[in-house]
Amino acid sequence: MIAQRAGAHFASTPRKKIMPTSSPHPGSDRVRLATKLRELRAATGLSGNQFAKNLGWPQSRVSKIETAVQFPTGDDIAGWLAAAGAADQEDSVLELLKRARVESVSFRDEFRKPGGAAAKQRSVLELEQRASRVATFQPALLPGPVQTPGFMRELLALPSGPARTGGAADADIERMVAVRIERQAQLHDPGKAMPLVIGEAALWIRVGDLDTQLGQLDRLSSLADLRTVDLRILPFSKAMPIAPLHGFRIYDAELVVVELFAGEHLIRDPEEIALYEHMFGTLHAEALSGDAAARLIRSVSRRLTEDD
Numbered sequence: 001m002i003a004q005r006a007g008a009h010f011a012s013t014p015r016k017k018i019m020p021t022s023s024p025h026p027g028s029d030r031v032r033l034a035t036k037l038r039e040l041r042a043a044t045g046l047s048g049n050q051f052a053k054n055l056g057w058p059q060s061r062v063s064k065i066e067t068a069v070q071f072p073t074g075d076d077i078a079g080w081l082a083a084a085g086a087a088d089q090e091d092s093v094l095e096l097l098k099r100a101r102v103e104s105v106s107f108r109d110e111f112r113k114p115g116g117a118a119a120k121q122r123s124v125l126e127l128e129q130r131a132s133r134v135a136t137f138q139p140a141l142l143p144g145p146v147q148t149p150g151f152m153r154e155l156l157a158l159p160s161g162p163a164r165t166g167g168a169a170d171a172d173i174e175r176m177v178a179v180r181i182e183r184q185a186q187l188h189d190p191g192k193a194m195p196l197v198i199g200e201a202a203l204w205i206r207v208g209d210l211d212t213q214l215g216q217l218d219r220l221s222s223l224a225d226l227r228t229v230d231l232r233i234l235p236f237s238k239a240m241p242i243a244p245l246h247g248f249r250i251y252d253a254e255l256v257v258v259e260l261f262a263g264e265h266l267i268r269d270p271e272e273i274a275l276y277e278h279m280f281g282t283l284h285a286e287a288l289s290g291d292a293a294a295r296l297i298r299s300v301s302r303r304l305t306e307d308d
Contacts, residue, residue, distance in 0.1 A: 028068075028100075028103060029096060029099040029100040029103060030068050030071065030100045030103055031068050032096055032100070033068075033072070033093070033096040033097060033100045034065060034066055034067060034068035036089075036092070036093060036096055037065060037066060037072070037077075037080055037093070038066040040080065040081070040084040040086045040089060040093075041062070041066065041080070041083075041084060043084065043086075044083075044084050044085070048062045048063055048066070049062075051083060051084075054083050055079050055080070055083050065080075071100070071268060072097075074097075077093060077094075077097060081093060098269075100268075101267065101268040101269040101272075102265065102266070102267050102268070102269060102272070103265070103266040103268075104263060104264070104265055104266075105263050105264045105265075105266060106262060106263040107120070107162065107165055107166035107262055107263050107264075108165070108166045108167055108262070108263075109263075110166070110263075111162065111166040111167055111168050111172070112167075116168060116169070116172040116175075117162045117166060117168035117172045117173060117175070117176050118172050118175030118176050118178075118179055121175075121176045121179040121180060122179050124179075124183070125179055125182060125183050127251060127255075128183060128186055128194075128251075129186070131192075131251045131252045132191070132192060132193065132252055133192070133193040133194070133195075133250075133251075133252055133253075134186075134192070134193075134194050134249060134250070134251055134252075135193075135194075135195050135196075135197075135249065135250040135277075135280050135284075136194070136195070136196045136197070136247070136248075136249045136250075137196075137197045137198075137247055137248055137249075137279075137280055137283055138196075138197075138198050138199065138202055138247035139198075139199035139201060139202070139234075139240075139244035139246075139247060140199055140201040140202050140205055140244070141202050141205070141247065142198065142202050142203075142216065142220065143196060143198070143247070144180050144183060144184075145183055145184050145186070145187055145194065145196065146184075146187075146196065146219065146220055146223055146231065147180065147216065148212075148215055148216050148219050149177060149181060150208065150212045150215060150216070151207055151208065151212055151213075151215075151216040152177050152180055152181075153173075153177060153208075154207045154208030154212055155207050155208075156173050156176065156177070157173075158207070160261055161173070162176065165261055165262050166262075187223070187228075187229050188226075188228055188229070190228065193230070194229075194230065195230040195232070195280075195284060196230065196231050196232065197232045197233075197234065197280065197283045197284055197287050198231070198232070198233050198234070198287075199233070199234050199240070199244060200233055200234060200235050200236045200296065200300070201236075203217060203220070203233070203296070203297060203300040204300060204304075210304065210305075213304065214301055214304065214305065217297055217298075217300060217301040217304075218301070220297050221294050221297040221298055221301070224289075224290065224293040224294040224297060225290075225291070225294050227290075230289070231289070231293060232283075232284060232287030232288060232289045232293060233287055233288050233289075233293045233296055233297070234283065234286060234287045234288075235288055235296055238286060241282045241283060241286045242279050242282060242283060246258055246259075246260075247259065248276055248280075250273070250276055250277060250280060253273055253274075253277055254268070254273070255267070255268055255273070256268075256272065256273055256276045
């Protein structure tokens with residue numbers, strides 16, 4: 001009965017494994033969910049290996065779910081409850097799953113882990129490498145994959161940067177820059193889709209001195225000219241098709257990351273992800289691409305030079 005009820009409840013849940021970002025905070029709902037599932041399995045008296053055999057899974061899958069390394073899908077939860085004979089625990093597990101699907105991560109907590117801010121940046125790289133598609137929208141800030149090293153350093157040195165918001169040291173910030181540069185190689189990977197949609201405001205907002213901004217726009221113009229890079233810009237001349245409240249990244253329609261000053265929101269709820277996918281599709285369709293985008297970038301560059 002529990003398998004039927006849970007299976008019906010999660011009928012719309014994607015079957016694809018949701019990728020982890022970095023190790024979760026010990027007090028997070030993601031860890032509470034993993035702990036609850038481990039307790040249900042332990043109550044059966046079965047070892048992890050025996051429980052996995054009953055589910056028809058490899059033992060490593062049970063281990064990763066119980067240690068919060070792998071986020072369980074709805075089908076995983078349904079099978080787990082059925083195998084544990086835990087019909088009376090369904091409501092509490094569903095509530096934990098609901099809360100764990102929207103997780104808040106503090107940069108300060110992340111930067112205190114071994115490896116500091118650079119390790120957090122590398123976890124972003126690894127997440128991107130595992131994904132086949134990473135869709136990015138930024139209404140007023142140029143995203144990391146298109147930033148020049150000079151722009152990165154100026155941006156990270158601002159009061160909103162990792163030193164102030166996360167307590168990162170100067171050497172750690174420089175290591176962050178190195179990893180960000182490493183991330184950019186993926187833009188040219190033919191096996192990966194990395195569509196980027198940027199608001200025209202991002203072209204005008206100065207980070208650092210004029211030379212830094214002009215160098216950044218020159219790089220952006222070169223990327224827009226490449227057929228292998230899907231870079232699009234929403235011009236001021238068009239009405240914004242959504243409320244540009246914040247930027248976001250979508251990984252394989254499994255995870256949405258919304259970055260704030262002091263941390264991130266990690267969204268794994270299928271309905272919310274579908275909403276972000278719809279918004280990105282609308283933005284992507286309305287934005288300029290190719291030669292039109294490159295012309296707009298060069299126009300902004302010329303006007304910045306004239307205004308200066």
